[in-house]
Amino acid sequence: MKDRLEDYVLKHSTAPDALLHEIYRQTNLRTIYPRMISGPVQGKLLEMICRMLQPKRVLEIGTFTAYAAISMARAMPDDGLLTTLEADEELEPLIHDFVAKAGLENKIELLIGDAKILIPGLKDDFDLVFIDADKLGYPTYYELAFEKVRAGGFILADNVLWSGKVADPGVTDAETMAIREFNQLVANDPRVEQVLLPLRDGLTIIRKCS
Numbered sequence: 151m152k153d154r155l156e157d158y159v160l161k162h163s164t165a166p167d168a169l170l171h172e173i174y175r176q177t178n179l180r181t182i183y184p185r186m187i188s189g190p191v192q193g194k195l196l197e198m199i200c201r202m203l204q205p206k207r208v209l210e211i212g213t214f215t216a217y218a219a220i221s222m223a224r225a226m227p228d229d230g231l232l233t234t235l236e237a238d239e240e241l242e243p244l245i246h247d248f249v250a251k252a253g254l255e256n257k258i259e260l261l262i263g264d265a266k267i268l269i270p271g272l273k274d275d276f277d278l279v280f281i282d283a284d285k286l287g288y289p290t291y292y293e294l295a296f297e298k299v300r301a302g303g304f305i306l307a308d309n310v311l312w313s314g315k316v317a318d319p320g321v322t323d324a325e326t327m328a329i330r331e332f333n334q335l336v337a338n339d340p341r342v343e344q345v346l347l348p349l350r351d352g353l354t355i356i357r358k359c360s
C-alpha cells in the first residue's frame with residue numbers, strides 16, 4: 151500500500167525536467183548510496199517552498215549530487231545565493247558538473263568540508279536552512295543553523311522519521327537516537343514553531359519566531 155501511495159503521489163506531482171531526471175539517473179549509476187538523494191517529490195516541494203518564500207540566502211547542509219540544491223536555487227530570486235556544504239570531496243566534480251549544466255554557477259556556492267567546522271564561519275543571515283547531512287550531527291546542526299537564520303526565517307530538516315524507527319521504542323541505534331534527540335530538541339524549543347510532515351522519510355518545517 152505504501153509503495154502504491156508513493157507511486158500515486160509521484161504520478162500526481164509535476165515530473166522533474168530532463169536535467170533533474172538525468173541527475174537522478176546518474177546518481178543511481180555513479181554513487182554508492184543513491185537513495186540519499188531528495189528525489190522528485192521532495193525536490194519539487196523544496197522548489198515550491200523557495201518559490202513561495204523567495205529567499206535571498208539559503209544554506210544547505212549535505213549537498214550529495216546537488217538535486218535539492220538545483221531544485222531550490224532555480225526557484226530563488228535572480229540575486230539569490232545558495233551555499234551548500236559537502237564533506238565528501240569525491241563528489242565535488244559531479245556537483246560542479248550538474249550545477250554547470252543547470253547554469254547555476256552564480257547562484258550555487260559549494261563549500262567542501264565538515265559542516266560543523268564550516269557553519270560557524272559563515273557570515274550571512276540565512277532566510278532558509280535545509281539540514282540533510284549525517285544524522286548523528288542533527289542536534290549540532292540545529293544549534294549551529296539556528297544562529298545563522300534570521301528571525302522569521304526557516305529551517306527544514308529531512309529524514310526526521312528515519313523509516314519510522316523514531317516511533318519504535320525498541321529501536322535504539324545511534325542514528326535513530328540522534329534523530330529522536332533532534333525532534334525533541336525542536337519540540338521543546340520555545341524559540342520556534344514547527345510542523346513535521348510525513349512526506350517520504352519525514353520533513354520538518356521550523357520557523358524561528360524571534
Ligand SMILES: C[S@@+](CC[C@H](N)C(=O)[O-])C[C@H]1O[C@@H](n2cnc3c(N)ncnc32)[C@H](O)[C@@H]1O
Nearest residue numbers: 186187188212214218236237264265282283284
Ligand atoms: C542525504 S545526503 C544529501 C542529499 C541532498 N541534500 C539531496 O537532497 O539530494 C547527505 C550528504 O551529507 C554529506 N555529509 C555527511 N556528513 C557531513 C558533514 N559533517 N558535513 C558536510 N556534509 C556531510 C554526505 O557526504 C552526503 O553527501
